[in-house]
Every structure is written in C-alpha cells, then in structure tokens.
Amino acid sequence: MITVTNLRKTYRQGERTVTALDDVTLAVPKGSIHGIVGHSGAGKSTLVRCLTLLDRPTSGSVVIDGRELTSVKDSEIRTARRRIGMVFQHANLMDSRTAAQNVAHPLELVKTPKSEISRKVDELLGLVGLTEFADAYPSQLSGGQKQRVGIARALASDPDVLLCDEPTSALDPATTEDILTLIRNLTRTLNLTVLVITHEMHVVKRICDSVSLLERGRIIEHGPLHEVVGDRSGSLGKSLMPLPSSSLDATLPELDLLLVGETASAPILSELTRRFDANVNVIAGTVETLAGSRFGRLRVEVDSPVPLSEITAYLEGAGVHVEVAA
Amino acid sequence: MNFLDSLFENPGITQALPEEFLATLQMIGISGFFTLLIGLPLGIFLHTSSPGGLRPMPVTNRIVSDVVVNITRSIPFAILMVSLIPLARFLTGSSIGPVAASVSLSIGAIPFFARLVETSLRDVSSGKIDAALVMGSTRLQVITKVMIAEALPSLIAAFTTTLVTLVGYSAMAGIIGGGGLGRLAYNYGLQRFDTTVMVVIIVIIVAIVQIIQLIGDRLAQRVDHRTAATAGARRSRRNRRQEAANNVIGV
Numbered sequence: 406m407i408t409v410t411n412l413r414k415t416y417r418q419g420e421r422t423v424t425a426l427d428d429v430t431l432a433v434p435k436g437s438i439h440g441i442v443g444h445s446g447a448g449k450s451t452l453v454r455c456l457t458l459l460d461r462p463t464s465g466s467v468v469i470d471g472r473e474l475t476s477v478k479d480s481e482i483r484t485a486r487r488r489i490g491m492v493f494q495h496a497n498l499m500d501s502r503t504a505a506q507n508v509a510h511p512l513e514l515v516k517t518p519k520s521e522i523s524r525k526v527d528e529l530l531g532l533v534g535l536t537e538f539a540d541a542y543p544s545q546l547s548g549g550q551k552q553r554v555g556i557a558r559a560l561a562s563d564p565d566v567l568l569c570d571e572p573t574s575a576l577d578p579a580t581t582e583d584i585l586t587l588i589r590n591l592t593r594t595l596n597l598t599v600l601v602i603t604h605e606m607h608v609v610k611r612i613c614d615s616v617s618l619l620e621r622g623r624i625i626e627h628g629p630l631h632e633v634v635g636d637r638s639g640s641l642g643k644s645l646m647p648l649p650s651s652s653l654d655a656t657l658p659e660l661d662l663l664l665v666g667e668t669a670s671a672p673i674l675s676e677l678t679r680r681f682d683a684n685v686n687v688i689a690g691t692v693e694t695l696a697g698s699r700f701g702r703l704r705v706e707v708d709s710p711v712p713l714s715e716i717t718a719y720l721e722g723a724g725v726h727v728e729v730a731a
Numbered sequence: 732m733n734f735l736d737s738l739f740e741n742p743g744i745t746q747a748l749p750e751e752f753l754a755t756l757q758m759i760g761i762s763g764f765f766t767l768l769i770g771l772p773l774g775i776f777l778h779t780s781s782p783g784g785l786r787p788m789p790v791t792n793r794i795v796s797d798v799v800v801n802i803t804r805s806i807p808f809a810i811l812m813v814s815l816i817p818l819a820r821f822l823t824g825s826s827i828g829p830v831a832a833s834v835s836l837s838i839g840a841i842p843f844f845a846r847l848v849e850t851s852l853r854d855v856s857s858g859k860i861d862a863a864l865v866m867g868s869t870r871l872q873v874i875t876k877v878m879i880a881e882a883l884p885s886l887i888a889a890f891t892t893t894l895v896t897l898v899g900y901s902a903m904a905g906i907i908g909g910g911g912l913g914r915l916a917y918n919y920g921l922q923r924f925d926t927t928v929m930v931v932i933i934v935i936i937v938a939i940v941q942i943i944q945l946i947g948d949r950l951a952q953r954v955d956h957r958t959a960a961t962a963g964a965r966r967s968r969r970n971r972r973q974e975a976a977n978n979v980i981g982v
Contacts, residue, residue, distance in 0.1 A: 457865045487867040497862040500957045501880045510876070511866040542956040562866065 407433040407456075407566055407598055412465035414451050414622075425451040426462070427622040433615070435470075435565075438592055438599040440609040442641070443619035449602045452619070453570050456600070457489055458482050469598075470565045487511070490559030490597075492588075494571035496551040498543040504554045505530065505539040511561040529557040533587060549580035556587065560595070567592070569601045573608060585611045606645050610695055616641065630696040635665040637726045646702050651689035657706045658713050659688065663726035664701035673723055674705070681716055683709030704730060734927075743919040743928040752935065754829040755911035758901040759939075761829070762836035763894050770841040770893070771886075773800075774848020775874060781849075785860070785870050800842040808839050808900055812907060832909025836900050840893055847889035851882040884955035891947025895940050902936065912936060 414426040425448050433439040443449050454460040456467055458474060467474040469488055477485045498507045508526045517525075530536050533553040543551055552572065559567060569588065573581040589612045592599050601608060609616050609630070617627035618641045626633065626641045634642045648661070664673065669692060674685050690703035707716060717727045738744055777800070779785040780792040803811070812835040819834040820826040855878050863877045879886065905913025912932050920929030 459861060459864060483867040483869065486865055489865065491862070491865045493858060493862060495858060497856070497858040499859060499877060499881055501883060501954070510863075513876070514866065514868055514872055544956055544958050558866070 406435045406468075406470055407431075407439075407600060408466075408468040409456070410466045410468070412452075412455060412467065413463045414448075414455055414460065415463050425622050426455065429465070429619075429622070429624055431617055431624060431627060433598050433600060435598050436592065436596050437614040438589070438601060438612050440613035440616040441600065441602045441619055442604060442606065442609060442616060442644075444604065447619045448622040449604075449619060450570070451622075453491075453568060453602055456568060457491060458486060487515075487562045488565050490562065490564035490567045492552070492555050492559050492567065492569040492572045494574050496543070496548075496555035498551055498554055498558070500543050503540050503542055504535060504546065504550075507543070507554055508557045508561055510558060515562075525561065526557075529560055530554075532560070532591070533557045547580075548576050549583055552576065552580075552584050553587065556584075556591070560591070565598060567597045567599045569599065569603075571603055572601065574603065574605065581607075582611075588612055610645055610693075614696060616645075631665070631698045631700075634695055634700050635663070635726075637663050637728070646691060646693060646695070646700055648702050648704055649689045649691060651704065657686075657708050659730035660705050660707060660713075660717070660720075661728040661730050662701070662703045662705060662720065663728075664692075664699075664703070665724070665726070666698050666700075668724040669699035669701040671723070673720070673725060676723075677707075677716065677719070680719065681709045681711045683707055683711070683716065737927055738931070741925070741927055743915065743923075743925055744931055747915055747919075748928075748931070751905075751911050751915040754909075755898075755901055755905070755913070755939075757829045758833050758836060758904065758909060758911055759894065759897050761833035762840060762897055762901075763890075765833070765837040766840040766844050766893055766897070767890060769837070770844035771848055773841065773845040775852065775878070777845055777849040778852040778878075779870070779874065785873060800845060803838065803842045804846070809903060811835060811839055812904055816907075827908035827910070829910050832901070832904040832907075832911075836897060836904055836909075839900055840897055843896065844889065844893040847892065848886060851885040851889055852878050854885065855881045884951040884957065887947055887951040887954065891944060891951070894943045894947070898936060898940055898943070 409429055409431045412426050412429040413424070415422050415424045417423075429448075429452065431439070431441075441449060441452065451460065455462045456474075458477075462475055465475070472485070472488070474485050499510065502510065505526050508529050509522050512522045512525060526539070527536070530539055533556055535550060535553050535557070538546060538550060543554070546554065567588075572588065573584050576584060585608060588599065588601070591597060601613060603609065613630055615627070615629045616633055617624045619625075626639045628636070630645075633639060634645050636642050642663075662673075674687075677683055677685055684707070686706040686708075688704045688706055690701065692699065692701040694700075707713065709716060713729070717729070720727045773795075777792065777796055780788040780795075782789055782792075806814075815835040815838060816826045818838075819831040822834055823831045825831045859877055859881060860873055863873045868876065901909065901911055902913030902916065905911040905915070906917050912935060916929055916932045919925040920932065
C-alpha cells in the first residue's frame with residue numbers, strides 16, 4: 406500500500422522558484438496497479454525521484470505499508486529504499502555484469518550468503534523467463550530481455566512496492582505486450598503494489614486498476630479505471646478511449662454515445678431503430694473491455710421522424726451518456 | 732655482421748645497458764604504483780565531489796581541482812622535476828638515482844592520471860548510479876561496484892596512457908640524475924656521438940611502450956562487455972578453444 410499525502414517539491418532555478426509537484430495526494434491499495442500519466446514536464450520524473458528518496462520532497466509525506474519514508478534519517482534511507490523495487494525505462498543494467506550477476510547485485514549489498522544468492526537468482530530468472538540467459542551480458546540481450554532482467558533485479562530484495570518509470574517506452578509493440586503481461590502476472594502472484602509512470606495510454610488500459618492524470622505538478626483527475634473511462638466530463642476518459650477519426654461529412658444530426666458496463670452489451674441501437682422508426686448509422690466507434698468492464702464510444706447519425714430530444718431522453722434513460730455533436 | 736659485432740663489443744651496451752634498463756623499469760614501476768595508489772582515489776574524489784556528483788563538496792572540489800591538479804599539471808615536467816629535488820631528498824634521503832626520480836615522476840603523473848580517471852567515471856551513466864542507489868547501495872558500494880566496475884575498460888586504458896607517459900618522463904628524469912635509459916642515451920648518444928647506443932636505446936624504449944600498450948589493450952578488451960561485438964568476440968574465442976579441445980578428444 407502506497408499513500409502519498411500533500412507532496413510538494415519546489416526547487417530554485419536561478420532567481421525563480423519552480424514548483425515541480427504541487428500538493429500531490431494519491432493512494433494505491435495493496436495488490437493493485439496504479440498508473441500515473443502525464444505529458445513530459447508534468448512532474449512524473451520528480452514524483453519518482455521523491456518516492457525513491459533520490460530527491461527529498463519539500464513537504465508532504467510518502468507512506469509505504471504503514472512506514473513513513475519522508476522522515477527517515479539519511480542513515481536509514483538505504484534500508485527504506487530496499488522496500489521499493491524500481492524498473493527503469495532503459496533497464497539501467499550494469500554492462501560489466503551478466504544477467505545473473507545483475508539480479509544478484511541488490512543481494513550482494515547486504516552480504517547475503519552465496520548459496521542463498523544463487524537460489525534466489527535462479528528463482529527470479531525463472532520468474533521472468535530468462536533461465537537460459539543467466540550468463541549473457543546485457544549487450545547480448547534484446548531490449549525486452551534487458552527489461553526482464555531489470556524487473557528480476559527490482560524484485561531481488563523482496564520489495565513491497567514496484568515502481569515502474571516508463572517501463573515499455575523504449576520497446577516495440579510486441580515486446581511491450583510481453584512486459585506488461587509479466588508485470589500484471591507478477592503483481593498477482595507476489596501481491597505487489599505497483600505504480601506505473603507512463604505517457605502511453607495503452608499501458609494504462611492494459612494493466613492499470615486505477616489511474617491519475619498529472620499536469621503541471623498537480624493531479625487533476627484520478628480514480629479507478631472504469632470510473633475514469635465512464636466519466637464523460639474528464640479528459641482522461643477521452644484519451645484512454647478516443648473516438649476513431651472519421652472524415653464523413655455529416656448532414657444529419659449526430660450523437661456521441663458513451664456506453665458503460667451493461668449498456669455496452671445491450672442492443673441499444675436496434676432498440677432505437679425499432680422504437681423510433683429511425684435510421685441509425687455508426688460513423689465512428691470503439692468497443693473495448695477495460696479492467697473487466699465493457700465500454701463503448703460511438704458517434705452515430707440519426708435520421709428519424711421524432712424530435713432528437715425524445716431520442717436523447719430515451720438513451721439517457723437506458724443509461725447511455727449522450728452528447729449532441731456539433 | 733660488423734654492426735652486430737660492434738653491438739656486442741660496445742661497453743655502453745654490454746656493461747651499462749642492462750643496469751640502466753633495470754633502472755628505467757624500476758622508475759616506471761615505482762612511480763606507476765604510486766600513481767595508481769594516489770591518482771585513482773584522487774580521480775574518484777574529483778568526480779564524486781563535483782557539483783551533481785555522488786557527494787558534492789563544491790569548495791573542496793574547487794580547491795583540489797583548480798589549485799592542486801591544474802597547477803601541478805601546468806608546470807612543465809622538466810621544471811617540476813628540478814623543483815622537486817629537495818622533496819625527493821627529504822623522502823628518499825637522496826637526490827639522485829631511480830628511487831629519488833620516482834618521487835617527481837609520481838607527482839607529475841598523479842594529477843594527469845586523476846584527470847583521466849575523472850573523465851572515465853563521468854562516462855558512467857547517471858541511470859546506473861540511480862539504479863544502484865535505489866537498490867540500497869552505500870556510496871562506497873556505488874563507487875566500487877558501479878563506477879569502477881563499469882568504467883574498468885576505460886580506467887585500464889587511462890592507466891596504460893599514464894604508463895606510456897611515464898616512460899617518456901623517466902627518460903627526462905634520467906638526465907637530471909635519475910639514471911636509466913635516458914641518462915645512457917644522453918651520455919653515450921649525445922656526449923660521445925655513439926649512434927649505435929642511441930639506436931639501441933630508442934628501439935628498447937619503443938619496445939617498452941609497445942608492450943605496455945599491447946598489455947593494456949588486451950586487458951581492457953578482456954574486461955569490456957559494453958558492446959555485443961566485444962562480448963561476442965570473447966565468446967567465439969572461448970568457443971574456438973572449446974572446439975579445439977573437442978577435436979583433440981576426437982582424435
């Protein structure tokens with residue numbers, strides 16, 4: 406469980422004071438994956454550095470499994486850090502060490518007995534599916550394999566929390582899928598609390614249970630994935646499930662429909678046709694299952710003898726979010 | 732034939748050369764040892780105490796970097812050497828001979844090597860250092876297990892360059908009383924116009940430099956796993972050896 410409360414980080418840049426993080430508050434329950442999305446410069450990296458205590462926050466607190474991180478003394482920082490496993494964008498493996506030696510690195514630091522290290526390293530490499538690459542150097546591994554070694558290394562000190570900073574941003578789509586599936590499965594089997602920092606909405610859709618949108622150092626939207634996608638007022642929902650572009654020139658009234666959960670599975674459009682003797686034409690649309698719920702976002706053209714307001718009223722009544730497109 | 736005969740009859744070569752050759756090796760050995768012993772920690776300090784380093788110490792860094800290292804490095808070695816004679820006498824009890832010369836050689840080479848070490852360490856990516864810190868490394872563990880380990884190929888190259896520089900410096904030191912091949916070349920080659928001795932000495936010095944460079948390059952390559960090419964080369968060499976062994980067994 407990670408709880409971040411009123412986290413602020415300011416630093417001086419010449420004459421002026423820059424606020425990198427402004428009152429950031431978030432909570433990630435144990436066993437779940439929380440995504441933090443934002444454009445570059447939104448404060449994502451600063452947040453990571455504050456969570457790992459590479460930078461000290463100006464004020465606010467970070468609590469991991471009931472233990473306060475921000476108030477620990479410099480001498481205790483190292484023990485505190487071992488409770489956090491960190492996965493980097495570029496893996497940051499040591500080139501002078503083999504895959505197995507890289508995974509062993511965190512264990513060597515606390516004088517773990519040799520036999521214990523080799524048992525643990527075998528187990529972790531097996532967990533990430535790299536047993537046969539134990540003796541390979543990073544330069545002999547592909548990007549995805551390096552990231553797997555990075556994940557195994559992050560798990561070596563049995564952390565409670567896994568922090569992933571853009572874990573798939575340097576990988577190709579197929580490898581991204583593999584790594585995301587791995588993170589998802591590890592979260593389940595090891596009951597980890599995971600924070601994924603990313604700018605890719607795809608990553609959020611694939612693995613996150615909840616999500617926060619960071620903008621100019623502030624969290625401006627947050628919530629469980631199904632709520633955020635179903636929230637038509639927020640911008641996060643639209644970014645997560647955008648309406649595909651369409652070049653059709655509309656002559657008839659158009660409606661933007663957001664269907665959530667049960668409604669996304671119901672035959673709403675057929676019902677509309679029958680009830681109002683309407684011709685309904687889908688111009689653009691997407692239907693997906695996210696975090697176990699079905700979501701649909703459709704733009705439809707409606708040609709009907711009855712007034713549009715009657716149709717919208719019916720749709721709203723059936724649980725569909727309706728917006729009349731301009 | 733005549734040239735060879737004159738080689739083995741020349742007292743400069745048969746009597747003086749072996750001794751002076753050893754004196755040169757002694758100077759390079761002693762000063763190389765102390766350069767490594769003091770220059771490496773100094774280089775590490777220059778890097779870690781710099782702004783944005785592992786433990787920034789702006790004032791001390793400024794003093795060590797600008798005053799000590801830069802001033803020492805900006806004095807031409809010939810002048811530094813002469814000015815350090817009293818120190819050499821104080822430390823070794825003598826102002827002549829290879830041991831005394833090693834004092835000024837070390838002091839000339841330490842700041843040079845320290846700068847090369849600093850540059851090598853700066854090339855270790857900050858991401859690796861962050862990774863090591865996040866996994867709970869102490870600063871000392873970051874230095875030994877990440878900085879030095881990751882920069883090792885380039886540190887070996889830096890030390891090789893330093894040793895080659897010391898070969899040149901040692902010849903200079905020979906002239907003001909250090910002994911060694913430098914003095915031999917000066918006494919025989921310059922003062923007696925003995926070209927044979929001069930040529931032999933040049934060949935020997937070139938050979939020393941080549942051997943140092945060869946060993947340094949081999950060693951650096953051996954510890955370098957940074958590119959797939961070198962890592963692969965090592966593997967294929969091992970495979971070849973393995974194959975050769977298999978063949979023998981097969982026969």
